[in-house]
Amino acid sequence: MILYDSTRAPNPRRVRIYLAEKGLHVPMEQVDMLARQNRQPDFLAKNPVGGLPVLELDDGSCISESVSICRYFEELHPAPPLFGTGAKGKAIVDMWLRRVELNLMVPIGMVWIHGHALTAKLIRQIPEAAAQNRARTAIGYKLFDDQLASHEFIAGDTYTVADAVALATYDFGAGLVGVPPDESLVHLKRWHDAVSARPSAKA
Numbered sequence: 142m143i144l145y146d147s148t149r150a151p152n153p154r155r156v157r158i159y160l161a162e163k164g165l166h167v168p169m170e171q172v173d174m175l176a177r178q179n180r181q182p183d184f185l186a187k188n189p190v191g192g193l194p195v196l197e198l199d200d201g202s203c204i205s206e207s208v209s210i211c212r213y214f215e216e217l218h219p220a221p222p223l224f225g226t227g228a229k230g231k232a233i234v235d236m237w238l239r240r241v242e243l244n245l246m247v248p249i250g251m252v253w254i255h256g257h258a259l260t261a262k263l264i265r266q267i268p269e270a271a272a273q274n275r276a277r278t279a280i281g282y283k284l285f286d287d288q289l290a291s292h293e294f295i296a297g298d299t300y301t302v303a304d305a306v307a308l309a310t311y312d313f314g315a316g317l318v319g320v321p322p323d324e325s326l327v328h329l330k331r332w333h334d335a336v337s338a339r340p341s342a343k344a
C-alpha cells in the first residue's frame with residue numbers, strides 16, 4: 142500500500158491528520174505538483190482527474206478523494222470512531238463534512254483559482270469570481286463559528302474527521318490563499334487553537 146501525498150497541499154493533509162488521529166502509519170510517496178507530476182500519464186492512470194491524495198492498494202487498485210481514503214481506513218480500523226457512531230451520529234458527521242466541503246473548501250478553492258498570483262499562469266482568472274467567493278468564504282466561516290458557539294468540535298462534542306478536514310481547509314484558506322476568518326469569530330478561533338494544539342495537526 143502506498144499513499145501518494147504532497148506536503149504542500151490541503152487535501153492530502155486531511156488524510157495525514159486523520160491517520161495521525163487514528164494512530165495509523167501508511168507508507169507515503171511525495172508527488173511534485175509544481176512539476177505537474179500528477180498530470181503525467183502514469184499518475185492519471187491511478188486517478189484520471191489528477192488530484193492528490195491517491196491511495197494505491199497492494200492489488201493495484203487506487204482510491205482517490207481524501208474523504209473516501211479516510212472512509213477506507215475507518216472500515217478497517219473502526220476505533221476510535223472518527224466518522225460518528227449509530228445512524229444519527231454518522232449522518233451528522235457526514236452532514237458537517239459536506240458543509241466543510243461545500244461552504245468552505247469550494248469558495249476558498251475558487252479564490253485560490255481566480256484570485257491568487259500562483260495560479261494566474263494556469264487559468265484565465267475571473268476577478269469577479271474571486272471577489273464573490275471571498276464573500277462566500279466569510280459566510281462559511283460564520284456558519285462554523287455559530288456551530289462552535291455551542292459545540293466543542295465541528296460535528297458535536299467529540300473530535301471527528303470533520304475537524305481534520307476543516308483544519309486542513311481553514312489553514313489553506315487563512316494561509317496560502319489569504320482569506321482568514323474575521324477576528325470577531327471567537328468560537329472558530331477557540332476551536333482552531335484547540336485542534337491545532339493536537340499532535341495530529343503537525344501531520
Ligand SMILES: N[C@@H](CCC(=O)N[C@@H](CS)C(=O)NCC(=O)O)C(=O)O
Nearest residue numbers: 150151152191192193194206207208
Ligand atoms: N476532492 C479531492 C480534491 C483533490 C485535489 O484537487 N487535490 C489538489 C491538491 S490539494 C491537487 O492535486 N491539485 C493539483 C491538480 O489538480 O493538478 C480530494 O478531496 O481529494
